[in-house]
Amino acid sequence: MTATFTLLTSGYDLFDERNAGIDGREQPWHIASTVALLRDGDKIVVVDPGMVADRKLILDPLAAEGMTPEQVTDVVFSHHHPDHTLNAALFPNARAHDIWATYDNDLWTDRPADGFQISPSIRLIETPGHTAQDITTVAETDEGTVALTHVWWHPHGPAEDPTSHDPEGLRASRRKILDLSPVLIVPGHGAPFVPSENTPV
Template sequence: MNDMSETHDAPVGRSAAYTILHTGYTLSTGPGVAATVSYVSDAGRHVIVDPGMVPGRDRILRPLAELGLGPDDITDVVLSHHHPDNILNVGLFARARVHDHKAIYEADQWTDRDAEGYELSPSLRLIRTPGHSPEDITLLAGTTASGVVAFAGDLWWRPDGPAEDPVAPDRDTLRESRLRVLAAADLIVPGHGGPFAADDRAPR
């Protein structure tokens, strides 16, 4: 992790905790896709990241219940981008504030705000990381156990990348965002796979 980038991007706090509710997968750009769905908590915030496609909604709700939480306990949902495979189950969390790259949505209220630098808590910060799509954002969570964890959506589909994202509109922009996340994070949670270290082995 780069100290200068950490100062700029990483959250100040280190009190968050996280659980992977469902580890996703992708067999191709077509059939056989499931999202990695995560739960993050800090300072009274209960956050779901990318409640997308899964084999059944129980794959999200059952592990959440094992944490003692139901859908109405979730205060915030973060959508890394607007592709259906990452957002399909957002409606499970009807009481939550929903965050994307440009606004916060709650019930019938829409509040414009830029995601860049927006803090849900001292340990939870959003940054813009376009590349896989123009609206990509990453949630940076300063955790007690794992350092800074980046919930990066499809900047990486899985730990092996892919190195060349076949749907990225701009390869250079994707690389810049990947490097920004790698500089700030210790661990990366991709959109469709398990966590991996933000080290020299990560695709750029």
């Protein structure tokens, strides 16, 4: 059995359009997470249920797939920035996964993320670079490997992550993902893309 991938909503960021405000503070800016659905057997996994313009952008596509929020079994956070975690409470019965542990109601289970299997066809790998705590969700589908990750913000990179404190770690994580030969990469704030020789590393 293999997993299936469904895009719930494609994210965006207007990071480059921010302007310095009064007293050097930055103006408010719009950002939304790319939110995805993975299914593998009895596991229904939502990845990065973060900021969106309207929660319907997550819930309506989920309903179109015949799912209710209560049926979601697992939620994965690529990292702990609020734009990727804000709407986790939409899924009241889901276990949550991050780089450190799995959380299930009041049960905190420490475990390494690298290689952790959520299901037979869905696993986590550690991919630091955007933050030191980044993970990528890897799904084996009938079409091939799909990587859901924030080591790219969108299909064009950016070549250099403007918020990374570890550019070399980011490049190593990008190479780690590309070495999996994914047929599709789902970035943190953009549409899924097919990697090519022009994919920023």
